[in-house]
Amino acid sequence: MDLSITLIIIIITVAASFYAWNNQTIFQKWILNPYTVHRRKEYHRLITSGFIHNDYMHLLFNMLALYFFGELVEKTYIYTFGNLGIVLYIALYIVGIIASDLPTYLKHKNHAYYNSLGASGGVSAVVFSSILFYPTEKICVYFVFCLSSFIFGGLYILYSYIQAKKGGDYINHDAHLYGAVFGIVFSILIMPSVIVSFFEQVSNWRITDLF
Template sequence: MNNMDIATIVVIAANILVSLKGFNDSYFFDRYKFGIGAIKAGQKERMLTSGFLHVDIAHLFFNMFTLYFFAPVVIRWFSEGKFIVIYFISLLAGSLLAVFFHKNEPYYTAVGASGAVTGILYSAILLQPNMQLGIMFIPIPLPAYILGIGYLLYSIYGMKSRLGNIGHTAHFGGAIGGYITTLLFMPSLLQTDTLMVFLLALPIVLLFILEKMGKL
């Protein structure tokens, strides 16, 4: 913990405290989770509060573990303040995309920081696309941009097939938020790393093409 930035500690602590409250208080959990019906009825705060609730300890740990590794990359390139901005924009972008894709499913619900964390992950990949990342079942590290693109393509497949009890839409929306906000903070990437900016945009473009064609 001593090597972690204050902003990262605050975000992780907030997730732990709110999640623990939700674990032990079903009314609290139900009141603040993401729910299409409730959001359309006016409880817009759920689009934010749901990002601090988790289903169980494993869900919470995985999200915070991922954040622990990638937050320092974003903070090192920008600042703690901009890291917080990217985190919350990614969280809200994930919720907005979920509302867009599930607007006709009043009983659709979700919780978790995955959208915000995916935004930080995608921001880190955009900033350092060639950093080597390992993944389970693959014996050798791969460049971050390959895993980033692959992850979003998998998310599209997950959205289309409703694969598992996972909020693929929020993950994808978070990645979009992280991608766009990073470019707003550092537009020079469009010139200095044009190819990577283009490659990392391909899954995002594909998502909306498929949606326009009615394939999702």
């Protein structure tokens, strides 16, 4: 059975996270420490930090989100672009990780004790690419509370922006926010017609679709 790109990414991420948990030297070499990136030019951390996680719940949440949304986006890209869609999907995810980390790097490059890790930026890019293509599909939080995806997306961006400004909860909300923005911009660049499709679908949405 052929594995999807999404499943391959999940397997690599799970394996990398477990490996890093059991090897603190690797963990410290892969985590995003903007100060070290700036001083020692260890730019690989902008990518490797996206493949390791803080704990089991952090890993599980990101990989579940990637599985549910990634499979859909991957199929959409391949259906639209053929084999090129595979390359574009990988670029969406990997560049999404880097793009979401860059603002954190610039913000904390002189803060020696700041660290960040996790696939949130890449996952957010995939999730918001999905929202752009399928804005009226339902997204269920904790499998119970469901909203149309474009409403969820708007609330998520607002929440991430407020929490990023507020700070203090040790979660890199900047990565969530910039990953989401990158996913939207990337999808529009490769398929400008998605803007028209998005607004057509939203215009046909009704308040009754909330229930």
